[in-house]
Amino acid sequence: MTFSIVARVGDAYGVAVASKFLAVGAVVPGARSGVGAVATQSFARVAYIDELLERLKAGDDAEAAIAATTAADEGRDERQLGLVGPSSAATYTGANCLPWCGGVARDSGTAAYAIQGNILTGPDVVAEMERAWLASEGEPFARRLLAALGAGDAAGGDARGRQSAALYAVQPGAGYDSSGVLVDLRVDDHADPVREVGRLLGEWEMVFGHAEDVLPLEGDLADEVRGRLARLGHPNDDVAAALADWAGIVNYESRLSPEGIDGRVLEALRAATPN
Known part of the structure; x- marks a missing residue:
């Protein structure tokens, strides 16, 4: 069985x-x-x-x-x-x-x-x-x-x-x-x-899990992430701070990295804010 x-x-x-x-x-x-x-x-x-x-x-x-x-x-x-x-x-x-x-x-x-x-x-x-x-x-x-x-x-x-x-x-x-x-x-x-x-x-x-495939939050990517986070109610010129706020709500804190944004977190953020 x-x-x-x-x-x-x-x-x-x-x-x-x-x-x-x-x-x-x-x-x-x-x-x-x-x-x-x-x-x-x-x-x-x-x-x-x-x-x-x-x-x-x-x-x-x-x-x-x-x-x-x-x-x-x-x-x-x-x-x-x-x-x-x-x-x-x-x-x-x-x-x-x-x-x-x-x-x-x-x-x-x-x-x-x-x-x-x-x-x-x-x-x-x-x-x-x-x-x-x-x-x-x-x-x-x-x-x-x-x-x-x-x-x-x-x-x-x-x-x-x-x-x-x-x-x-x-x-x-x-x-x-x-x-x-x-x-x-x-x-x-x-x-x-x-x-x-x-x-x-x-x-x-x-x-x-832990951060993997980390992308630097710079240039166009930083602007994209900042905009998507604002749509979710986290407007902040400091994109890392906005990301940390959102990650704390969805329990992704373990995937935060001072080097940028985890690749899977980015996928989840994009899925949460469809174009």
């Missing part, structure tokens, strides 16, 4: 998951900076999240951690897991998981992933997720997770349909107030939850 990717790139760990199940993000994903990430699904045992992460923290590799925790679980034949640690990755599908079910796991050293699903339309769901993950090398970590999830959804995903999706990732120093949360998004009940997570990721990047 669920498909997911658990992954690591450098010191970032994360999970992307979708299911024909209400609020899958409340059940399946878990991650801890410096330790690992896990997805527990198919009659999910939520306690696996802490148990598996603690075993990784204690030094077990992913396969050993899964073997030890499932051995003590009478319901192991119905469970499915993906687990990635600092130097290992593993996927587990119980003998009684509902078809199509299965997964794949790889660790290349600098990156690792475990992709798995159950009640899928077929094995191409997992295969397409793996293909998309590998093809997105070099892109931002959260975007790679989303690309894999989207590929699985496009390939058929959960055979019963769509309902919820989630994206959760951690990285030291990332996120709001350097909390270590790179991204934390849930769509609990939606006709197209993977697409909606993608839309929300774009909003997350605007609010919690």
Whole structure:
């Protein structure tokens, strides 16, 4: 009833998951900076999240951690897991998981992933997720997770349909107030939850991201930005001050730069003030 990717790139760990199940993000994903990430699904045992992460923290590799925790679980034949640690990755599908079910796991050293699903339309769901993950090398970590999830959804995903999706990732120093949360998004009940997570990721990047592709506020661009901000109720000869006022209202403060205007903020400003 669920498909997911658990992954690591450098010191970032994360999970992307979708299911024909209400609020899958409340059940399946878990991650801890410096330790690992896990997805527990198919009659999910939520306690696996802490148990598996603690075993990784204690030094077990992913396969050993899964073997030890499932051995003590009478319901192991119905469970499915993906687990990635600092130097290992593993996927587990119980003998009684509902078809199509299965997964794949790889660790290349600098990156690792475990992709798995159950009640899928077929094995191409997992295969397409793996293909998309590998093809997105070099892109931002959260975007790679989303690309894999989207590929699985496009390939058929959960055979019963769509309902919820989630994206959760951690990285030291990332996120709001350097909390270590790179991204934390849930769509609990939606006709197209993977697409909606993608839309929300774009909003997350605007609010919690940092300045990029900065353009100097000079000449014609400064005049354009000053005019557009005035139309939004922020008239000020000091264009940087006007920009800061507007950014504070729309929560783009983290993208402000003393060097000029962030490229995505400029796009948002233009969208808010169509010609």
